[in-house]
Amino acid sequence: MFPQIPLVPLHVLSRSRCAMGRRAVSPAAYNSFCSALPHTSHVVQWGGCDVWKVGGKVFAIGGWNDADQDMFVTFKCTGIAFEILKDMPGLRPAPYLASRGLKWIQRTGPESMSDAVLREYLRGSHSLVTLGLPKKLQRELGLIPPTSAADAANANANAFQS
Numbered sequence: 001m002f003p004q005i006p007l008v009p010l011h012v013l014s015r016s017r018c019a020m021g022r023r024a025v026s027p028a029a030y031n032s033f034c035s036a037l038p039h040t041s042h043v044v045q046w047g048g049c050d051v052w053k054v055g056g057k058v059f060a061i062g063g064w065n066d067a068d069q070d071m072f073v074t075f076k077c078t079g080i081a082f083e084i085l086k087d088m089p090g091l092r093p094a095p096y097l098a099s100r101g102l103k104w105i106q107r108t109g110p111e112s113m114s115d116a117v118l119r120e121y122l123r124g125s126h127s128l129v130t131l132g133l134p135k136k137l138q139r140e141l142g143l144i145p146p147t148s149a150a151d152a153a154n155a156n157a158n159a160f161q162s
Helices: 027-036 079-085 115-132 135-140 149-161
Strands: 040-045 049-054 057-062 073-076 091-093 104-107
Touching (some): 027 040, 027 049, 027 115, 049 115, 057 115, 079 104
Antiparallel strands (some): 040 049, 049 057
16 A cells, blocks of 8 residues: 555675676666656756655755766665665765755765665655655545545544544
């Protein structure tokens, strides 16, 4: 019923599994992947970043890098993932977001995280943000099944009988 938040095993993040010397994800590949996730919208903001949202809430940011660098990709993650990822090469707590206590990671290069693993974290970020949306909006977007009027009436009646 609810989206699954993928858990990526630590061995997937090891250097031996990454394509060393490979450039990070391209803006076109990043935007193509994010656009394929359910009910997403795209805006360019914050200095030309490709910002992806679900239900009006940000789940991924591509950019914030200098022109001569690989594209930085920023995503929301669980607290456990944040603790694991924050000190790995090519990853860091996301500027502006993590400093405010939010669990966001920024991939600055492919040293520790391949593009395939990045896609799983982007999918997880989308799920985390989706789960944080109000239930009414989740229903409107078709992310959870609608409740019937009879179910709502029964729930209200049961609440008053307690």
